[in-house]
Amino acid sequence: MKVLLVLYDAGSHAQDEPKLLGCTENELGIRKWLEDQGHELVTTSDKEGPNSELDKHIVDAEVIITTPFHPGYISRERIEKAKNLKLCITAGVGSDHIDLTAANEHKIAVLEVTGSNVTSVAEHVVMTILVLVRNFVPAHDQYVNGGWDVAAVAKDSYDIEGKVIGTVGVGRIGSRVLQRLKPFDPKELLYFDYQPLAPELEKQIGARRVDKLEDMLAQCDIVTINCPLHESTRGLFNKELISKMKQGAWLVNTARGAICVAEDVADAVKSGQLRGYGGDVSYPQRKSHPHPRTPRAKLEEPRGLGQSPSRRRHTPLPTI
Numbered sequence: 001m002k003v004l005l006v007l008y009d010a011g012s013h014a015q016d017e018p019k020l021l022g023c024t025e026n027e028l029g030i031r032k033w034l035e036d037q038g039h040e041l042v043t044t045s046d047k048e049g050p051n052s053e054l055d056k057h058i059v060d061a062e063v064i065i066t067t068p069f070h071p072g073y074i075s076r077e078r079i080e081k082a083k084n085l086k087l088c089i090t091a092g093v094g095s096d097h098i099d100l101t102a103a104n105e106h107k108i109a110v111l112e113v114t115g116s117n118v119t120s121v122a123e124h125v126v127m128t129i130l131v132l133v134r135n136f137v138p139a140h141d142q143y144v145n146g147g148w149d150v151a152a153v154a155k156d157s158y159d160i161e162g163k164v165i166g167t168v169g170v171g172r173i174g175s176r177v178l179q180r181l182k183p184f185d186p187k188e189l190l191y192f193d194y195q196p197l198a199p200e201l202e203k204q205i206g207a208r209r210v211d212k213l214e215d216m217l218a219q220c221d222i223v224t225i226n227c228p229l230h231e232s233t234r235g236l237f238n239k240e241l242i243s244k245m246k247q248g249a250w251l252v253n254t255a256r257g258a259i260c261v262a263e264d265v266a267d268a269v270k271s272g273q274l275r276g277y278g279g280d281v282s283y284p285q286r287k288s289h290p291h292p293r294t295p296r297a298k299l300e301e302p303r304g305l306g307q308s309p310s311r312r313r314h315t316p317l318p319t320i
């Protein structure tokens with residue numbers, strides 16, 4: 001079989017750390033195994049535009065493996081060119097880079113490595129919540145730039161303790177986020193999901209399920225998004241839904257940027273409706289991009305759309 005692997009280039013970092021597997025140099029550690037079985041492996045990071053290596057090799061590949069970190073977008077157009085394709089594997093969680101309807105119609109199986117990095121994401125969510133709520137990045141920026149205005153930092157620095165925190169999606173990541181937040185002694189942990197937690201886990205965490213998303217958002221000081229990107233979550237957090245959130249709440253979205261409408265989040269941060277946002281952001285599609293969906297892009301700085309500046313002086317959190 002011809003296996004096409006689409007990963008990011010790591011350069012010298014791949015040598016520094018041979019366990020950095022998700023890169024073109026280390027190839028998920030599967031080259032020897034595949035070749036010993038008689039398969040052909042083609043690895044590339046070149047995935048954009050009609051003349052990309054991805055487009056060149058997709059025509060006769062039988063298996064495509066890619067990751068959400070440097071996704072090879074498998075659009076309908078590409079699927080229609082891929083006459084031998086039987087299997088798309090996501091080396092990670094979340095297969096929104098694949099046109100699932102087209103894959104289904106062409107009887108192409110889509111598999112992902114369920115549970116593969118859920119602890120990392122859950123820890124990242126807790127870190128992002130702390131960074132935002134403790135107002136860490138502006139304090140750090142101020143300090144490394146040679147200043148120290150303690151009042152400017154302290155006025156926007158809060159505790160997680162005593163807050164109401166809710167997750168949209170309580171699967172492998174969402175449930176781990178709640179478990180990790182419990183020791184911070186929040187006022188309440190809430191979740192919105194079609195599927196309830198197992199009763200023992202719900203009891204152990206002390207979480208409460210809320211049937212309607214808007215009802216949960218209206219109660220939360222902090223909201224974390226941990227559901228997949230699909231047709232009913234794309235652009236879910238738009239102006240209207242954000243307006244249902246508590247004034248001055250924090251929003252953390254490490255799931256997929258396209259679940260939030262970037263411009264609406266930016267406006268909400270500017271107006272103080274949101275006190276801060278952390279996580280992924282999607283920007284509108286570039287013209288040259290062959291995939292019909294919005295590509296993901298990270299904001300340059302980890303503060304995301306960030307804390308709204310002096311505006312927050314006028315929007316204190318009611319629960320403090």
Ligand SMILES: NC(=O)C1=CN([C@@H]2O[C@H](COP(=O)(O)OP(=O)(O)OC[C@H]3O[C@@H](n4cnc5c(N)ncnc54)[C@H](O)[C@@H]3O)[C@@H](O)[C@H]2O)C=CC1
Pocket residue numbers: 092093094095115117118121168169170171172173174192193194195226227228229232233254255256
């Ligand atoms: N930033 C990152 O590095 C990573 C992000 N992710 C994202 O996180 C998502 C969740 O991952 P897991 O927890 O492992 O998946 P999971 O399948 O264990 O849990 C997803 C949960 O979301 C729920 N859900 C689906 N649609 C929903 C909706 N509209 N509203 C509320 N809940 C909904 C499901 O019922 C399920 O309980 C992935 O699909 C992926 O997009 C996953 C891994 C890494």
